[in-house]
Amino acid sequence: MSLIGGIRPPIAVLSVLLLALAGVTALTLGRVGQEAVPKAVKSSQQHFAEDGAIALRASIDESVTDLTRTADLFNAADPVPADAVLDKIGSVYQKWMGTAVVEIRSGKLMAARGENVPLAAIDRSKLSDDHGLDPRMVRLENGETRLLAFSVLAWKGQPQQLLVASSSLRFPGISLGNFRSIAVVGDDGKVLSTDGIPEPEQVSTDEERAEVKASQTQLKTFAETAAKKSRSHPLLSKEPGSGGYLGVSGHLIGDRHLGERSVAGYASLAAPEAGESTVATRLGLSVVAMVPVAEDPKRTSSSAFGLLAAGALLLIGGLTVFLLLRTVQRPLIRLFLESRRLTRGDLSRPVSVPKFGEAARIGAALERLRRQLTGEPAAKARPAGRRKLGIRTLVAVAGVLLLVWSAPLLLLLNRAGDTVQVPQQMVNDQRERTDTLSDRVRRALNEGHADLTSVASLMGAKTEPSDMDKVLESTLNQHSRYRSLYVLDHDGKVLAEAGGDPRGAGDEPSDRPVRVIDEDGKEPVIIGTAEVPGRQGAAVVGEFRIEFLNSMLKRPGLGEVRVVDENRKIIGGNNGYREFQGLPSGRLDGLVEGTGQKVGGKPRPSGVLYRDGDDIQIAAAAPFAGGGAAEKLGWSVVSWQPASALAIPEYTLQNRTVLAGMLGVTAAAACLGWLHIVVVRPLRKLAEQAEALADGDRKTVLYPVHHDEVGAVTRSLELIRQQLPSGAQRKRDGASAGLAGRN
Known part of the structure; x- marks a missing residue:
C-alpha cells in the first residue's frame, strides 16, 4: 500500500492532530490570565530599558565624536591657547561636566573648566597604543562614576596636548514618570548610576526609608542578574526569528511588597547596525529600568475553560474518528478482502455486502459477478436505497462534527469586548516612552545645530573655500x-x-x-x-x-x-x-x-x-x-x-481561542480533503465501473488510480473482467449448446 494513500493514513493523521490540538488547547487556554502581572506590562518594561540603552549609547558615541571632531578642527587651524580651546568648546556644547587640557609629555595642566577632571586616573604612557584614546570609566571617591573621553591637540612646532572631557553616566532626557527608577550597570553587575530612587537620608519617615532601602536592594539584585544575562550573545538570548532589539534585552520579576511586585526590563548597549560595535558598546554597560506594579488577584483565571474545550474536542474527535472507521474504513477493507477472495477462485460463499454507500454498490456488483462466474442466476435488481447515503455524505457529517467544536471558538467564545481592563501602567508607559522619544528627537536636532555652530565658529573669516x-x-x-x-x-x-x-x-x-x-x-x-x-x-x-x-x-x-x-x-x-x-x-x-x-x-x-x-x-x-x-x-x-x-489577558485569550478554532478547521479540512481526494472520488468512480461490469460491460479496462485499497479492488475487478466471457463468446457458447441438443 502507498504510504500517503489509502484509507488509513488520513484517519490516523486526523486522530493524531486532534489529540495534539486537545493538548495544546488545554495548556494554552488554561494558562491565560494566571500571571498577576500581564505580559504586556513586562514587555513594556523591556522596551523602556531598550529606549534607555539606545539613548545612553547615542549620547556616549555623540560625545566622543564631537570631542574628536572639535579637536580635528582646531588642529586644522592655527594654534590657540588651551583656555581659548575650552572656552570655545564650552560656548558650543554644554554636555560635559568638566573639561581639561594637559600637556602629554610633562603632564602639566594647561587649562580646566567645570568640575575637577580625575587626571590621576590617566596613564599617559599608553596614549600611543591602538586603544589609548578609548574612553574609560573612573569611579570617584564619593562613589559616582565618570566617563572620560580623550582627543589630541597637535600643532606643528608645539608639544602635543591631551583634551579631556568628563561626563556622568546619567540618561539624557529619559522620562521616568512616577515611582520608576533606572540604572546604568557595569559588566560586573555593579550599579554605576541611578535615577528615580532617592537616598534614604532624603526622605523623612522610617516607612519611606524602608521602602527606599527595599527598592535599592531589589535594583541591585536586578542589576546582577541583568549583567549575567547581558554577557550572552544577542542571537542566543532570543527566540529564533524574533528579531527586535539588536542587543541582549528582557524582563525580570522581583519580590512582592505591599501588594505590588517589582518588574524590571534590562538591555545591553547595542550598535545601531547588526554585527558592528561602537565606543559605547565596548564599555560593557547595561541598562535596568524598574517599576512597582500593583497586582490584581481578581484577574487570575482558572484553567477550567481550557480543560473543558480539550475534553469536548476529545469527545467530538473520538466520535468523528469512530464514524470514519466504522462507516468508511471498515467497509472498504471488507471489499478489498472480498475482491481478493473472488480473484483467488473462492466462489463458494456469497459476498459480504456493506449496508450503504458506494461500498454497498460495489459489494452488490461483486456478488452479481460471483454469480456470473458460477453460472447462477443474477440478482433481479440492485439494492434499493443504497445510493442515498454515500461516502461524501459520511465525510461531510465528519466535517460538521468537527465544525461543531471549531466554529464557536472561531466566532463566538471568549470575545474581548468593551470591558477589557487595560493596565494603567500601559498608559503611563506609552506617555513616558513618547516623552523620551520627543526629547531624543529634540536633542538630535540640537546636536546637529551645535555641530553647525562649531564648524562655523572654527571657520572664521580667513578660511578659504x-x-x-x-x-x-x-x-x-x-x-x-x-x-x-x-x-x-x-x-x-x-x-x-x-x-x-x-x-x-x-x-x-x-x-x-x-x-x-x-x-x-x-x-x-x-x-x-x-x-x-x-x-x-x-x-x-x-x-x-x-x-x-x-x-x-x-x-x-x-x-x-x-x-x-x-x-x-x-x-x-x-x-x-x-x-x-x-x-x-x-x-x-x-x-x-x-x-x-x-x-x-x-x-x-x-x-x-x-x-x-x-x-x-x-x-x-x-x-x-x-x-x-x-x-x-x-x-x-x-x-x-x-x-x-498588546499582550493583555483578555485579548490573549481571544487570540488563542480563535487560533484553536482555526487549527481545528485546518486539521479537519486537510485530513478530510485528503480523504476525499485519495478515497472518496476514486471510490465513487469505481462504484460506477463495478455496476457497469456487472451489467455486462466487458470492454472497459479498469485501471487503478492509487496503489491503495481502492486500487486493489479495482485490480481485482479487472481480473474478474478478464475471467468473464465476452458477449461474442456467450453467443458462440449458446450456438454450440443448440447444435449439441439437436444431435
Whole structure:
C-alpha cells in the first residue's frame, strides 16, 4: 500500500492532530490570565530599558565624536591657547561636566573648566597604543562614576596636548514618570548610576526609608542578574526569528511588597547596525529600568475553560474518528478482502455486502459477478436505497462534527469586548516612552545645530573655500544625520558644499536656527543654519536627512508614531505617511493641542485611553521641551496603538481561542480533503465501473488510480473482467449448446 494513500493514513493523521490540538488547547487556554502581572506590562518594561540603552549609547558615541571632531578642527587651524580651546568648546556644547587640557609629555595642566577632571586616573604612557584614546570609566571617591573621553591637540612646532572631557553616566532626557527608577550597570553587575530612587537620608519617615532601602536592594539584585544575562550573545538570548532589539534585552520579576511586585526590563548597549560595535558598546554597560506594579488577584483565571474545550474536542474527535472507521474504513477493507477472495477462485460463499454507500454498490456488483462466474442466476435488481447515503455524505457529517467544536471558538467564545481592563501602567508607559522619544528627537536636532555652530565658529573669516570643502566633507562623513552641508554668503550664493544638492541655495541665510521648507517634494526639508563669525552674514547650512529623523521613531511597542509641527501636520513617522498631512483623527489633534498648552510654566506630556465600543486605543503626545534650537519649532511627538495589539489577558485569550478554532478547521479540512481526494472520488468512480461490469460491460479496462485499497479492488475487478466471457463468446457458447441438443 502507498504510504500517503489509502484509507488509513488520513484517519490516523486526523486522530493524531486532534489529540495534539486537545493538548495544546488545554495548556494554552488554561494558562491565560494566571500571571498577576500581564505580559504586556513586562514587555513594556523591556522596551523602556531598550529606549534607555539606545539613548545612553547615542549620547556616549555623540560625545566622543564631537570631542574628536572639535579637536580635528582646531588642529586644522592655527594654534590657540588651551583656555581659548575650552572656552570655545564650552560656548558650543554644554554636555560635559568638566573639561581639561594637559600637556602629554610633562603632564602639566594647561587649562580646566567645570568640575575637577580625575587626571590621576590617566596613564599617559599608553596614549600611543591602538586603544589609548578609548574612553574609560573612573569611579570617584564619593562613589559616582565618570566617563572620560580623550582627543589630541597637535600643532606643528608645539608639544602635543591631551583634551579631556568628563561626563556622568546619567540618561539624557529619559522620562521616568512616577515611582520608576533606572540604572546604568557595569559588566560586573555593579550599579554605576541611578535615577528615580532617592537616598534614604532624603526622605523623612522610617516607612519611606524602608521602602527606599527595599527598592535599592531589589535594583541591585536586578542589576546582577541583568549583567549575567547581558554577557550572552544577542542571537542566543532570543527566540529564533524574533528579531527586535539588536542587543541582549528582557524582563525580570522581583519580590512582592505591599501588594505590588517589582518588574524590571534590562538591555545591553547595542550598535545601531547588526554585527558592528561602537565606543559605547565596548564599555560593557547595561541598562535596568524598574517599576512597582500593583497586582490584581481578581484577574487570575482558572484553567477550567481550557480543560473543558480539550475534553469536548476529545469527545467530538473520538466520535468523528469512530464514524470514519466504522462507516468508511471498515467497509472498504471488507471489499478489498472480498475482491481478493473472488480473484483467488473462492466462489463458494456469497459476498459480504456493506449496508450503504458506494461500498454497498460495489459489494452488490461483486456478488452479481460471483454469480456470473458460477453460472447462477443474477440478482433481479440492485439494492434499493443504497445510493442515498454515500461516502461524501459520511465525510461531510465528519466535517460538521468537527465544525461543531471549531466554529464557536472561531466566532463566538471568549470575545474581548468593551470591558477589557487595560493596565494603567500601559498608559503611563506609552506617555513616558513618547516623552523620551520627543526629547531624543529634540536633542538630535540640537546636536546637529551645535555641530553647525562649531564648524562655523572654527571657520572664521580667513578660511578659504577649498579648506571649507574639506571641513564640510569631514563633518559629513562623521555624522549620518546630514544629507548635505554647504556655506552660503549673505546673498545665498554657495561658497562651499559637500553631499547632496543644496536645496536652500538662492535665498539669504535664515536667522532661524532650525526650520522646515516645503518644495512640493516627497519629504519635508529640515534645515539648520549657523552664522560664520566675521564673514558678513555668511552661514553654514546643514540639511537633515528625513530618514535620520524617522529612524529614531522606529521603536517596538509604541504603535504608530508621528512627529507633527505646530499646526499638527506630519513631518516624520515610523512608517508610511504623506508630508504635511493631518493626523488620522480629531481626538489625536485635540490630544496634541492639549499637550502644547503650558502647565506650571512648561508643556507636559499626556497619555489617554480611548474607548469606542470594542475599539480601545492608547495614545500619548509629548511636545518639545527642554531648551535648545529645536524647541522653538513647536513640534510634538504623538503615538497611538490599539489595545488589541498588546499582550493583555483578555485579548490573549481571544487570540488563542480563535487560533484553536482555526487549527481545528485546518486539521479537519486537510485530513478530510485528503480523504476525499485519495478515497472518496476514486471510490465513487469505481462504484460506477463495478455496476457497469456487472451489467455486462466487458470492454472497459479498469485501471487503478492509487496503489491503495481502492486500487486493489479495482485490480481485482479487472481480473474478474478478464475471467468473464465476452458477449461474442456467450453467443458462440449458446450456438454450440443448440447444435449439441439437436444431435
